[in-house]
Amino acid sequence: MSLRKILLLSALLGAGLPVHAHDQTQGQLHIEHPWSREMPPVAPTAAVYFVVHNNGDQADRLLRLDTPVAGKAELHEHVHADGVMKMQQVPAVEIPAGGEVRFEPMGYHVMLFGVKQQAKAGERFPLTLTFEKAGVVELDVAVQKDPPAAEHAH
Template sequence: MTLKSTLLLAALLIAAPLASAHEYEAGDLHIDHPWSREMPPSAPTAAAYFVVHNKGDSADRLLSVDTPVASKAELHEHVHQDGLMKMQQVQTVEVPANGEVSFAPMAYHVMLFGLKQQLRDGERFPLTLHFEKAGAVQVDVAVQKDEPTEHKH
């Protein structure tokens, strides 16, 4: 094997786990592409998004979230109220049996308060999702400048 082909093989072996590292399994739950938008340096908050698919025959609930990059993480949703869009905290999020819940801009999302550092494009940070049945699932959230094109509605 030449040095060039050895390096190419090494690069492919390193890249392969990274490509699949954006999907997570926990029991009947499958979590897709956790991401967060890069915020201006002065922003004290950020939001994290992902999709939870439940492949099982019974519902589960997301009870809480936490991350070392923020002093507090909360579950939130956007709701229409009196003709206005309003963001409010929710205590839990139901993941229906054989269904899915989308955490996306203008929908459910995780709010991160008291960021300990600016989250920059290309970085990743850990986020732990605590489910009633599936337990704790740690995911890596990819920080990016724009919303992923495959998740735009």
Template sequence: MSLKKCLLSVVFLVAGGLAQAHSYEAGAIHIDHPWSRAMPPTAPAAAAYFVLQNTGAEADRLLGASTPVAGKAELHEHAHVDGLMKMHHVPVVDIGPGEQVDFVPGGYHVMLFELSRQMQAGERFPLTLRFEKAGEVTVEVAVQADAPQSAPAQHGMMHHAH
């Protein structure tokens, strides 16, 4: 194999590895593929999504989140209220033993307010998740042009303004 072919193989292997979902561990909590959708520069907020799995025998709960790219990060949920889809702040998100909680458009998500700027597709930013038992873990959120194809089924894509 020529040096050129060898180098090209390495480049494709590395690029393929970077494109794959990334995951993190915090105690018994497994965090899979944190991502955010690229937003227009004038959008007042953004959202972060991921999947939480509790592989332990005890319940845990997500207490909050923070990131240096936003002045404020809040846990939110979309819910049907009086026949309308509404978004509201939730103080905590419970994760029972053996359970999975999907943070997806139209469901749970982390709202990011007071952004220093909107992140563009291809960028990444740190997001620290704070759990009651598992403690804190900082994940890298991949900014994507659209939802990843490997994301869990999305429940009613809704756009919302704050």
């Protein structure tokens, strides 16, 4: 088989595979598919979602967030209190040993305040996570019109 045919076959076979170029692994932690929903151009806030898998035998904690696209980034969660769902800031998020934490709509999430310019679907922006043990992890957040397909969410 010629080299050209091999390359063509490789390209065709690889075309159906999902691409997670913005996933990151740092030590025992793996951060899966960081994404944000496209917001109206004048919206002052945005949210970021992802899944943190801890493949180690020690818990870790997400302590801090930074991004150049917003004035401030905070850890938040939705809680059900007095019959109402509300959002509140949390100081840190525990990532259990051998477990995972989902940052998703109506759960834990990253809130970006004072967004300088809302990103459009198809664009990406940087987000830095700081963990107690794993240290600093640089993410590349994908902006999407809609939430990711079910295979990304689970």
